Amino acid sequence: MAHAADDDFFAETQSEVIDARPGSRFMRPVEIVSAGLLILIVGLLLGGVFSRYVLSTPIFWIDEVVSIAFLWLAMLGSSIAIDRNEHLRLTVVLLALPPRARSFVETLALVLVGVVLASLLWPAIEHVQQEALVRSVSLGISLGYRASALPAGISLMGLTLAVSLWRSASSKDFGLSVLIVAVVGGLFWLVSDRLEDLGDLNILIFLVGFVGIFLLLGVPIAFCFGLGTLSFLLYSTYIPTVVMIGRMDEGMSSLILVSVPIFVLLGCVLDATGMGKAIVDFMASFLGHVKAGMSYVLLGSMFLVSGISGSKVSDMATVAPALFPEMKRRGHKPKEMIALLATGAAMADTVPPSIVLIVLGSIAGVSIASLFTSGFVIAMVLLIVLAILARWKARDEDMTGVQRPSLKLILRYSLVAAPVLLLPFLIRGAVGGGIATATEVSTIAVLYAMIIGIVLYGGIRPTKIYAMLVETAALSGAILVILGTASAMAWALTQTGFAGHIANQLTELPGGAFIYLLATILVFMILGCVLEGLPAIVLMAPLMFPIARQLGINDVHYSMVVVTAMNIGLMTPPIGIGFYIACKIGNVPPDEAMGAIWPYLLALLIGLLAIAAVPALTTAYL
Structure with a gap:
């Protein structure tokens, strides 16, 4: 794929494109x-x-x-x-x-x-x-x-x-x-x-x-x-x-959707200035010398970088080239690295500024500030689950010749990364604290990233800036037209009364709220495989959220279940689009990586079930 997607698509998003080409x-x-x-x-x-x-x-x-x-x-x-x-x-x-x-x-x-x-x-x-x-x-x-x-x-x-x-x-x-x-x-x-x-x-x-x-x-x-x-x-x-x-x-x-192209632009600035690599180097200096250390670095880097770019594809494209060579040297198999990269991207999609959370807040009428606050905690839960699995898999890792970095080197990497590390906390703090909207914060973040990129990270060539602007326009246009046509389709579903029939069926499920959450997990995992994040949300959120409210499920809790389930589906082969994007970024054949990803997906699913069963994980910090 040329970008992302992902979403989301990205781009976010994040279906695949064949034979992408430069503009005419x-x-x-x-x-x-x-x-x-x-x-x-x-x-x-x-x-x-x-x-x-x-x-x-x-x-x-x-x-x-x-x-x-x-x-x-x-x-x-x-x-x-x-x-x-x-x-x-x-x-x-x-x-x-x-x-x-x-x-x-x-x-x-x-x-x-x-x-x-x-x-x-x-x-x-x-x-x-x-x-x-x-x-x-x-x-x-x-x-x-x-x-x-x-x-x-x-x-x-x-x-x-x-x-x-x-x-x-x-x-x-x-x-x-x-x-x-x-x-x-x-x-x-x-x-x-x-x-x-x-x-x-x-x-x-x-x-x-x-x-x-x-x-x-x-x-x-x-x-x-x-x-x-x-x-x-x-x-x-x-x-x-x-x-x-x-x-x-x-x-x-x-x-609210104006923040989508601006956060896409922010991801481009991150890539162009090398800020993402600064974060990876910072994480590696602290954790790279321990067993499973490089797996921790990959997951931690995905977590921190996602808090800046808001794009799964941008995250993977930033982290993989910086870490994969050293991971291979330590005996990590390429298929295992792809599995960790893909599920790490799924884990990080609730980390602000997530474009998926912004769109979900807009469509379902949920506070974006609350989604950002809760998303950070939920990503931590999934991060811990993946880290435990990574540590178990690294029990036979070859640590020959691996040395703890000197305090001087750690300090140097910390100083280089410090201006970048402030950015995700600026975004989360401003939106979560109600100081500014997601759209306002996105513009401030772009200005901040441009300034420190020029002053501290070598700058950006004017031709590169123009290319980033055009790239942002193209990806944003692709995302927003999906939202437009998906909104029309969702309206058609609603107007026919079909949505009401589905709502009646779902509300009659035995077991109440938790069974409905399990049904939601199944629905969004399937949709995540096929449609990717943003269109699935636009289609289903107007149908599913009113039922969740009727059953007494907190909006933010339900949002975290929806987004996490959707991201697991996105990375689930043989259909999950995000899985193929990760394979392309890591240059590993999908057939080779497919068998390795299942334990990591199972770990994410266990984390998701815990999130669904314990609402306090989502709501205690609001």
């Missing part, structure tokens, strides 16, 4: 505008923080301008991601196909993406016309300027998709793909009257069956949700598709 020349103006929008957002937010906390004079119009710039950044960034082939998608099936079949399936996937874009363009224009009648509160300008980002972005994505098809697809594959899509679409149109009488069965056909097939074909996750929802609306309801655009707009527009 004709997209350079779009990249420049996107980089400028990101700078504008960061600058405005920093100005707002300074005005509010230093001058005690809030500037109310800043939020409106940021909202406009944010939606444009999301849509332009998504077009850049299409141009670079960086949209998050499942590629397990594609990788197993012979080259000729893979070429055809990839062409078919691109044609299906084109169907989504073509179907949404006119509804997006209608949405602009509706929004143009509304004026913003502070600036008094038409909201049509903001909503225009949707048709503009869809048009740009369509253009880049057409260029990609022209470059990579054979005329035979393209013609056959168009024919298949037209025939299948026509057949469903002919029987649409009968489909309307099937009721909830249409949910299984379109929002489960279609989406599952598209995922297996390698269609990017955002467009899988878009295709499923569009098919459902067109073939089984009379609901106009402009409603879907409205739900997408709403799903991408929360100001």
